[in-house]
Amino acid sequence: NAGVTQTPKFQVLKTGQSMTLQCAQDMNHNSMYWYRQDPGMGLRLIYYSASEGTTDKGEVPNGYNVSRLNKREFSLRLESAAPSQTSVYFCASSETLERRYTFGSGTRLTVV
Amino acid sequence: DQQVKQNSPSLSVQEGRISILNCDYTNSMFDYFLWYKKYPAEGPTFLISISSIKDKNEDGRFTVFLNKSAKHLSLHIVPSQPGDSAVYFCAARGSNYKLTFGKGTLLTVNP
Numbered sequence: 094n095a096g097v098t099q100t101p102k103f104q105v106l107k108t109g110q111s112m113t114l115q116c117a118q119d120m121n122h123n124s125m126y127w128y129r130q131d132p133g134m135g136l137r138l139i140y141y142s143a144s145e146g147t148t149d150k151g152e153v154p155n156g157y158n159v160s161r162l163n164k165r166e167f168s169l170r171l172e173s174a175a176p177s178q179t180s181v182y183f184c185a186s187s188e189t190l191e192r193r194y195t196f197g198s199g200t201r202l203t204v205v
Numbered sequence: 206d207q208q209v210k211q212n213s214p215s216l217s218v219q220e221g222r223i224s225i226l227n228c229d230y231t232n233s234m235f236d237y238f239l240w241y242k243k244y245p246a247e248g249p250t251f252l253i254s255i256s257s258i259k260d261k262n263e264d265g266r267f268t269v270f271l272n273k274s275a276k277h278l279s280l281h282i283v284p285s286q287p288g289d290s291a292v293y294f295c296a297a298r299g300s301n302y303k304l305t306f307g308k309g310t311l312l313t314v315n316p
Contacts, residue, residue: 141303191237191302194251
């Protein structure tokens, strides 16, 4: 029962570097999401994919891009990392947009 | 503008007592509300939910109450156990089906 798998779990980047956060789910869910969690800010939606082949911006999309590679995988890319992107990133999935979410265990990203 | 507010960053209760976590919202279009629980170094996990057409939903030790006129919901945990110590997030679903989360409340249950 893997659920939602995120890789890597930890990453340190230098300002300006790029990287891709990977997320895969094995529950045959249609919808997938990327959130970031910052101290005192709760969970904020970056991007989501309602179904395979579609992606939409969330609350805080600037500085990020996403790819819904197939039904299972939804990646988040930082093209030029900035210290403000230091955060814990959570991927989630749901059967459909209106169903409850299952979250991954998170990626802790530090940009120095 | 914060549409979902959890005004208490932390709450400490004794084991066996009731824990009450509060959440206020501003958007009257929210139609579904959820509570998620998060342990350190793990992702949030679903705990309990309530539709806007109900005022109470119960699941074991957990009960969620919704007061639509006050735009307020609360999560009651009784009796509280040390294993309940975690961050609790309130979330609300809008007309676009996306969830908006509060900032979370850290619950500590002391043995």
